[in-house]
Amino acid sequence: MEGGRCEERVFEGKYSGAKIAAKCWGRNPGAKHKILALHGWMDNAATWDRVVPLLFELFGKNEEDLYFVSLDLLGHGKSEHKKDRGGYTTNDYLPDLLTIVDIINQDKISGHSEQNPSNYKWDKFIIMGHSLGAGLSPIIAGLLPTKVKGLINVEGFGLWNVINDADLPATITKNVFENIQAMQQTNKPFDSFEVAVEKRASSPVGKTSIENARLLCDRATKLVDGGPKVIFTHDPQLKCTSLQRWSEGQVTSVINNITCKCLVMWADQGFYLTSPPTEERKRNNHFISERLKIIRDKNL
Numbered sequence: 192m193e194g195g196r197c198e199e200r201v202f203e204g205k206y207s208g209a210k211i212a213a214k215c216w217g218r219n220p221g222a223k224h225k226i227l228a229l230h231g232w233m234d235n236a237a238t239w240d241r242v243v244p245l246l247f248e249l250f251g252k253n254e255e256d257l258y259f260v261s262l263d264l265l266g267h268g269k270s271e272h273k274k275d276r277g278g279y280t281t282n283d284y285l286p287d288l289l290t291i292v293d294i295i296n297q298d299k300i301s302g303h304s305e306q307n308p309s310n311y312k313w314d315k316f317i318i319m320g321h322s323l324g325a326g327l328s329p330i331i332a333g334l335l336p337t338k339v340k341g342l343i344n345v346e347g348f349g350l351w352n353v354i355n356d357a358d359l360p361a362t363i364t365k366n367v368f369e370n371i372q373a374m375q376q377t378n379k380p381f382d383s384f385e386v387a388v389e390k391r392a393s394s395p396v397g398k399t400s401i402e403n404a405r406l407l408c409d410r411a412t413k414l415v416d417g418g419p420k421v422i423f424t425h426d427p428q429l430k431c432t433s434l435q436r437w438s439e440g441q442v443t444s445v446i447n448n449i450t451c452k453c454l455v456m457w458a459d460q461g462f463y464l465t466s467p468p469t470e471e472r473k474r475n476n477h478f479i480s481e482r483l484k485i486i487r488d489k490n491l
Contacts, residue, residue, distance in 0.1 A: 197243075202294045204265070206286030212236065212269035214261045216243045220295070222258035225316040227291065229324025231346075233396060233425060235268030236261040237410040238321055241403070260295065262288075264323070266426035268410050278370055278431025281327065281350060288331055292316060292338065317341035322397065326350045329453070333445035342453040349446050354436035366432040373431045380420040387412055387421050454484050 230238035263270035320328030325347025332339040392404035
């Protein structure tokens with residue numbers, strides 16, 4: 192399917208200065224429906240590889256109305272790692288994500304912006320998120336309500352690692368000393384690519400099929416000394432616990448600023464298993480119901 196062709200791009204983060212890799216699907220960057228997709232923790236842009244072709248099939252003859260940009264978040268996939276030591280926080284991701292549309296606007300993807308500059312601008316777009324991406328995407332939608340025209344989430348609705356004020360001293364102290372140990376870790380090699388795939392498929396962070404794991408590992412591993420051993424390329428510091436936590440009040444305040452329609456999907460066998468965490472349920476109930484649709488599906 193030519194319309195759903197994929198092109199690798201690299202953007203420079205306005206805030207971090209880091210190289211942010213992306214998979215860009217479609218022939219028309221100025222399409223009527225532009226989607227920015229964010230993946231989960233320790234995953235990468237390949238998260239959506241099996242979803243995107245289905246979207247283009249839905250559009251059929253109107254496939255030029257769709258353009259899909261799937262990012263590798265900072266420290267993941269083919270994107271650069273953060274330049275300073277310490278774990279990744281929401282505030283490490285947000286500045287670049289809030290300005291990524293401006294970066295895409297300035298980038299001349301396949302010369303499309305020169306051919307049709309008036310239609311190229313990403314003035315309105317849909318944002319999709321899974322897991323970590325589903326934590327970040329509602330924040331972006333709430334901070335950019337005039338730009339985000341739709342929100343689609345899988346396994347999440349806003350930041351879930353929130354903190355109560357009373358727990359702050361003990362939590363921060365505990366995490367600092369845990370992170371000192373975590374920062375000493377390196378990505379260990381696996382005997383082969385297939386061994387790495389099996390490891391990812393059975394990960395307690397989020398079990399998945401061998402087929403899905405292979406797609407993720409294709410983008411997140413490299414050979415060691417020419418092979419056959421491989422090593423994951425994500426930043427080991429992703430395993431550090433964030434020292435900057437938002438409160439539930441802050442998250443709710445931003446979510447309440449969302450003006451677009453939202454679709455949230457929970458998988459029966461997903462990371463949260465049979466029910467979303469308490470904070471997520473409260474947000475679902477608090478958010479204006481006519482703008483939020485929730486789907487639970489054993490097939491997700």
